[in-house]
Amino acid sequence: MGSDDPRRTLTLRDVSEASGVSEMTVSRVLRQRGDVSDATRERVLKAARELGYVPNKIAGALASQRVNLVGVVIPSLSNMVFPEVMTGISAVLENTGLQPVVGVTNYLPEREEKTVYEMLSWRPSGLILAGLEHSAASRAMLRQAGVPLVEIMDIDGQPVDSAVGISHRRAGRQMAEAIVASGYRNIAFMGTQMPNDFRAKKRLEGFEEALRRAGLALVDREYYDGGSALLKGREMTAAVLRRSPQVDFLYYSNDMIGAGGLLYCLDQGIDVPGRVGLAGFNGVELLDGLPRRLATMDACRLEIGTKAAQIIAARNADPELGPEVIELFPTLQPGDTIRQR
Amino acid sequence: MGSDDPRRTLTLRDVSEASGVSEMTVSRVLRQRGDVSDATRERVLKAARELGYVPNKIAGALASQRVNLVGVVIPSLSNMVFPEVMTGISAVLENTGLQPVVGVTNYLPEREEKTVYEMLSWRPSGLILAGLEHSAASRAMLRQAGVPLVEIMDIDGQPVDSAVGISHRRAGRQMAEAIVASGYRNIAFMGTQMPNDFRAKKRLEGFEEALRRAGLALVDREYYDGGSALLKGREMTAAVLRRSPQVDFLYYSNDMIGAGGLLYCLDQGIDVPGRVGLAGFNGVELLDGLPRRLATMDACRLEIGTKAAQIIAARNADPELGPEVIELFPTLQPGDTIRQR
DNA sequence: ATGAAAGCGCTAACAC
DNA sequence: GTGTTAGCGCTTTCAT
Numbered sequence: 001m002g003s004d005d006p007r008r009t010l011t012l013r014d015v016s017e018a019s020g021v022s023e024m025t026v027s028r029v030l031r032q033r034g035d036v037s038d039a040t041r042e043r044v045l046k047a048a049r050e051l052g053y054v055p056n057k058i059a060g061a062l063a064s065q066r067v068n069l070v071g072v073v074i075p076s077l078s079n080m081v082f083p084e085v086m087t088g089i090s091a092v093l094e095n096t097g098l099q100p101v102v103g104v105t106n107y108l109p110e111r112e113e114k115t116v117y118e119m120l121s122w123r124p125s126g127l128i129l130a131g132l133e134h135s136a137a138s139r140a141m142l143r144q145a146g147v148p149l150v151e152i153m154d155i156d157g158q159p160v161d162s163a164v165g166i167s168h169r170r171a172g173r174q175m176a177e178a179i180v181a182s183g184y185r186n187i188a189f190m191g192t193q194m195p196n197d198f199r200a201k202k203r204l205e206g207f208e209e210a211l212r213r214a215g216l217a218l219v220d221r222e223y224y225d226g227g228s229a230l231l232k233g234r235e236m237t238a239a240v241l242r243r244s245p246q247v248d249f250l251y252y253s254n255d256m257i258g259a260g261g262l263l264y265c266l267d268q269g270i271d272v273p274g275r276v277g278l279a280g281f282n283g284v285e286l287l288d289g290l291p292r293r294l295a296t297m298d299a300c301r302l303e304i305g306t307k308a309a310q311i312i313a314a315r316n317a318d319p320e321l322g323p324e325v326i327e328l329f330p331t332l333q334p335g336d337t338i339r340q341r
Numbered sequence: 342m343g344s345d346d347p348r349r350t351l352t353l354r355d356v357s358e359a360s361g362v363s364e365m366t367v368s369r370v371l372r373q374r375g376d377v378s379d380a381t382r383e384r385v386l387k388a389a390r391e392l393g394y395v396p397n398k399i400a401g402a403l404a405s406q407r408v409n410l411v412g413v414v415i416p417s418l419s420n421m422v423f424p425e426v427m428t429g430i431s432a433v434l435e436n437t438g439l440q441p442v443v444g445v446t447n448y449l450p451e452r453e454e455k456t457v458y459e460m461l462s463w464r465p466s467g468l469i470l471a472g473l474e475h476s477a478a479s480r481a482m483l484r485q486a487g488v489p490l491v492e493i494m495d496i497d498g499q500p501v502d503s504a505v506g507i508s509h510r511r512a513g514r515q516m517a518e519a520i521v522a523s524g525y526r527n528i529a530f531m532g533t534q535m536p537n538d539f540r541a542k543k544r545l546e547g548f549e550e551a552l553r554r555a556g557l558a559l560v561d562r563e564y565y566d567g568g569s570a571l572l573k574g575r576e577m578t579a580a581v582l583r584r585s586p587q588v589d590f591l592y593y594s595n596d597m598i599g600a601g602g603l604l605y606c607l608d609q610g611i612d613v614p615g616r617v618g619l620a621g622f623n624g625v626e627l628l629d630g631l632p633r634r635l636a637t638m639d640a641c642r643l644e645i646g647t648k649a650a651q652i653i654a655a656r657n658a659d660p661e662l663g664p665e666v667i668e669l670f671p672t673l674q675p676g677d678t679i680r681q682r
Numbered sequence: 683a684t685g686a687a688a689g690c691g692c693t694a695a696c697a698c
Numbered sequence: 699g700t701g702t703t704a705g706c707g708c709t710t711t712c713a714t
Contacts, residue, residue, distance in 0.1 A: 054462050055462050056691055057462040
């Protein structure tokens with residue numbers, strides 16, 4: 001077998017010996033680089049295939065100082081928003097020879113710090129990171145890293161390097177303005193209990209700011225933590241309407257709890273949007289299947305993913321390129337749950 | 342600054358020079374290995390922190406022949422099932438020093454082959470791979486790989502190495518038996534148009550087999566492709582009920598389209614489960630928030646993730662351990678959409 | 683408790 | 699078109 005230890009993995013040398021060609025030439029064939037005669041190429045490929053050789057990228061990366069990996073650090077996979085961002089990223093990277101590698105932080109800053117550290121320690125070709133708020137240590141690492149970095153989702157703040165996102169503060173403001181313009185006056189808010197979801201927090205800030213300018217304030221608010229978002233939306237909505245019967249609009253921090261609230265209102269025979277209006281945030285596909293279309297705002301998830309990946313790819317191809325900050329503009333989808341005036 | 346090229350990333354040597362200690366000792370401090378005096382440790386840590394040094398895992402991995410990465414290859418992130426598997430995997434790996442790395446195949450065998458190849462070329466500490474069906478080339482690579490492998494989700498077939506999953510064939514059978522036992526006789530099926538979703542296919546096979554044994558056959562069937570699953574569930578259900586008015590049970594290949602069907606039936610004022618019964622598959626959290634509880638089967642997603650990660654972790658700690666095949670048993674949740682007899 | 687030497691498996695750079 | 703040499707940044711092993 002040409003090997004003493006049967007459990008050792010194959011190396012270039014094994015392919016070299018099996019094909020009677022130098023390691024260097026084998027390397028060239030396998031990387032499709034430089035000129036190799038067809039005859040040699042065939043012999044090498046045959047030998048590699050027969051042995052079942054898989055190149056060792058660790059050694060290759062160390063020698064070439066090149067790693068075709070792009071780290072993607074996101075808070076969660078389970079809220080329908082990041083999977084779509086990933087779709088955009090994957091679609092773009094597919095044609096660039098770069099591979100996305102996902103890390104999940106669960107909205108915990110210490111997990112983010114650790115994940116960023118781990119990713120950077122693999123010297124990736126780029127890093128895509130959700131949000132603009134990071135620990136001091138994370139920011140220091142990111143600045144030092146020397147790889148293209150794109151902070152995504154949010155634009156309200158100071159990016160370390162490049163950024164692609166929307167203004168959540170403005171999104172909240174816009175929604176509040178639309179609601180007030182439609183004549184609603186007694187507005188309640190429902191959201192998740194997540195101190196580190198800064199984007200939800202900014203939306204609410206913008207929302208309340210616009211209310212204040214209209215001489216209004218939130219009539220009630222409710223937060224939840226864990227469990228089925230749809231169910232929690234129902235429960236919170238029931239609680240709010242019971243506690244504050246004067247409420248005529250329900251603003252949700254995301255579509256999933258908004259959908260739960262909508263189903264609850266319809267169950268109860270509440271006139272929507274006459275007696276009560278509702279709005280969520282994200283523009284998730286799910287809404288298309290509900291009995292009534294929930295008002296929402298598209299968070300530009302796919303486009304955020306594609307633009308971020310494009311920045312990484314471009315800066316990889318041309319290291320002279322500088323940072324780039326791209327703001328996207330979500331559109332308000334009034335659906336059927338806001339009164340038309 | 343002790344460096345000619347300001348863009349060069351820091352190495353052990355930089356920390357060594359900054360702290361006046363040999364590279365070897367710096368390495369020991371940073372890996373928390375071997376005996377180092379407290380004074381030296383402090384000096385080294387201080388220097389590393391001040392420089393913003395991030396170790397190069399590529400070099401470390403090459404030298405130590407050890408990579409603390411576990412590849413996870415799954416078909417999709419967007420169907421609520423794999424995120425929960427990931428949660429189970431992450432929870433277990435967190436305490437082992439191993440890090441999950443996700444790759445997505447979109448149910449395409451060629452993408453799976455490429456992803457497996459890429460992952461193996463990083464010489465990970467283990468690989469977790471969804472499903473038992475893989476291309477011949479993939480199987481060959483996996484056999485040669487020399488790393489612990491766990492195929493997850495499915496148990497109906499021949500694993501390459503370890504496996505954790507449920508029998509989808511039996512799950513389909515069980516559901517059919519429950520439906521028939523409840524007196525339904527005119528049963529229609531709705532599912533996704535995905536030739537490579539072998540688990541959905543096996544469920545349907547088991548389902549039809551049980552029907553056959555009861556002297557029945559599917560009355561109608563409908564497939565969809567892409568778009569909002571909830572909406573497609575509504576549309577397919579409307580089409581089936583229009584086309585085959587005699588249908589008294591709707592079996593869906595997943596909960597999301599089942600939920601759409603349920604909402605449609607309720608919208609239409611159809612008596613559920615009297616006139617029509619419904620059932621899905623997966624036991625997703627979403628169902629908790631619907632007006633009526635859809636019958637379903639829990640796919641043991643979290644437990645599949647944890648068990649798979651445990652196998653990898655255990656075999657990493659003790660390389661003498663052999664493969665392990667674990668079958669889990671999903672429970673049928675009748676909900677409110679199957680008649681009680 | 684600390685240091686020196688060798689080498690992990692590959693590729694850049696150059697020679698032929 | 700192919701081979702040779704050196705070395706990527708660490709860790710292993712052995713010496714002190």
